[in-house]
Amino acid sequence: MIESLCVFCLVLGLGISASAKTRKKSKNRKEVAARKLARQEREAAMRQSLLLALYQTNAVTGDFSTNSGQQIRVRSNSSQLTGGAAAELLLGSGLESAAPGIRPAVAAGDLIISEFRVRGPSGMNDEFIEIYNASGADHTVAAVSGSGYGIAASDGVTRCSIPNGTVIPNRGHYLCVNSLAYSLASYPAGNGTTATGDASYTADIPDNAGIAIFNNNTGGASYTLANRLDAVGSSAEANTLYKEGTGYPALVPFSIDYSFYRDNCGKGGSITTFGNCTIDTPKDTNNNAADFIFVDTNGTSAGAGQRLGAPGPENLSSPIQRNSSISNALLDPCVGKASPPNQVRDFTSDPPNNSTFGTLDIRRTFTNNTGGNVTRLRFRVVDLTTFPAPSGIADLRPRTSTSVVVTVDRPPCGSGTSNITVVGTTLEQPPSQPNGGGFNSSLGAGTVTLGTPLANGASIDLRFLLGIQQTGNFKFYVNVEALP
Ligand SMILES: [Ca+2]
Numbered sequence: 001m002i003e004s005l006c007v008f009c010l011v012l013g014l015g016i017s018a019s020a021k022t023r024k025k026s027k028n029r030k031e032v033a034a035r036k037l038a039r040q041e042r043e044a045a046m047r048q049s050l051l052l053a054l055y056q057t058n059a060v061t062g063d064f065s066t067n068s069g070q071q072i073r074v075r076s077n078s079s080q081l082t083g084g085a086a087a088e089l090l091l092g093s094g095l096e097s098a099a100p101g102i103r104p105a106v107a108a109g110d111l112i113i114s115e116f117r118v119r120g121p122s123g124m125n126d127e128f129i130e131i132y133n134a135s136g137a138d139h140t141v142a143a144v145s146g147s148g149y150g151i152a153a154s155d156g157v158t159r160c161s162i163p164n165g166t167v168i169p170n171r172g173h174y175l176c177v178n179s180l181a182y183s184l185a186s187y188p189a190g191n192g193t194t195a196t197g198d199a200s201y202t203a204d205i206p207d208n209a210g211i212a213i214f215n216n217n218t219g220g221a222s223y224t225l226a227n228r229l230d231a232v233g234s235s236a237e238a239n240t241l242y243k244e245g246t247g248y249p250a251l252v253p254f255s256i257d258y259s260f261y262r263d264n265c266g267k268g269g270s271i272t273t274f275g276n277c278t279i280d281t282p283k284d285t286n287n288n289a290a291d292f293i294f295v296d297t298n299g300t301s302a303g304a305g306q307r308l309g310a311p312g313p314e315n316l317s318s319p320i321q322r323n324s325s326i327s328n329a330l331l332d333p334c335v336g337k338a339s340p341p342n343q344v345r346d347f348t349s350d351p352p353n354n355s356t357f358g359t360l361d362i363r364r365t366f367t368n369n370t371g372g373n374v375t376r377l378r379f380r381v382v383d384l385t386t387f388p389a390p391s392g393i394a395d396l397r398p399r400t401s402t403s404v405v406v407t408v409d410r411p412p413c414g415s416g417t418s419n420i421t422v423v424g425t426t427l428e429q430p431p432s433q434p435n436g437g438g439f440n441s442s443l444g445a446g447t448v449t450l451g452t453p454l455a456n457g458a459s460i461d462l463r464f465l466l467g468i469q470q471t472g473n474f475k476f477y478v479n480v481e482a483l484p
């Protein structure tokens with residue numbers, strides 16, 4: 001069962017021409033390498049410009065026919081959404097209550113590397129490694145040897161240790177960062193906390209090098225396959241201990257705001273694959289190339305797939321996926337899901353806000369069924385149509401919205417209406433997302449706080465505002481992340 005919320009589906013066509021790569025030789029290798037990097041970064045910048053330019057030049061597509069399922073037809077030249085089955089907000093089934101079992105020892109796959117990068121806008125040391133508890137229960141760290149679990153790069157050098165006794169909640173995270181240049185420490189996390197490292201290091205991890213987590217931090221001969229919990233590395237990594245399968249496609253080392261994160265929808269980050277997500281937790285088939293999705297905030301082509309998205313590092317304080325205990329319903333159950341006020345199509349062009357063809361505004365009512373207060377609530381985009389969407393597929397850009405008052409009819413239908421406030425959601429930054437959000441971006445419901453929690457059984461009306469850079473069929477799935 002999938003716990004993702006499908007919030008929708010839109011259009012314009014973008015053709016990104018593959019940039020030609022020129023290769024020049026020089027006698028001085030160092031100089032060549034430096035120049036190559038500079039050229040690659042220029043090209044990355046050009047791609048960004050191209051992306052922006054295309055916003056201006058795309059022609060509006062007319063009426064789009066749709067398939068069934070999650071897709072919705074959008075008429076870009078009229079004020080009406082056309083028929084088609086509206087997308088569902090799907091809530092999950094119960095991964096919520098993990099059996100409180102005692103595990104004899106940590107096993108491979110219990111703790112996995114769920115997201116990482118080894119370079120960023122602040123350079124080669126702008127790195128983080130996020131660990132996820134996939135064991136199905138809260139996990140108390142108890143190393144086989146040494147003082148904790150070790151997170152090491154393929155040079156065999158331990159970068160971070162997770163100390164014995166540390167409790168990582170079921171589906172919770174632990175964050176290891178390079179303190180020299182990690183640039184996402186201000187990304188929102190829990191109540192008043194941000195995505196600072198739970199542990200840190202200073203030794204650079206080379207581009208495309210592998211990383212692994214072990215059941216000990218003794219290192220040396222104790223870093224073996226038998227002691228390994230998980231690994232991720234590129235196809236350029238020679239040491240198979242530090243990757244699974246042949247590895248993710250090696251990256252051209254641009255200093256961009258990128259990350260690799262584990263697919264938690266089941267479509268491999270495909271922009272064009274419609275239909276419900278098939279999973280809602282990080283995928284680990286022990287094949288890095290199939291499990292990880294590359295994203296960056298400019299939709300750059302760096303060798304491992306191209307899609308607009310954002311890093312989203314999570315630490316011990318970050319909210320945890322609770323799809324199954326926070327339900328959602330139509331804002332106005334008396335009308336269809338694709339009709340106002342549940343879904344509003346605004347055709348006002350607003351290029352500076354990544355909404356050249358207007359916006360799609362999706363409103364839903366969320367109810368806290370966790371059994372206690374919710375003090376932090378946000379939504380992570382696990383699947384959507386976005387840049388670079390081919391013609392006929394919408395290019396959506398999740399963006400920050402403010403609260404609006406709307407009129408709703410609520411059961412018993414037809415017996416009178418009322419005005420309610422639909423609370424806006426905030427695209428969480430950093431990372432700066434000047435092109436709007438994308439895959440793995442998060443949208444926070446800022447009115448839910450420690451001081452103003454959402455009580456058990458209580459509901460909140462929220463909206464998701466999506467800029468439209470190209471019209472067409474669309475999809476939009478999110479995971480609910482919350483804290484008690
Ligand atoms: Ca690095």
Ligand SMILES: [Ca+2]
Nearest residue numbers: 230231284286
């Ligand atoms: Ca694995």
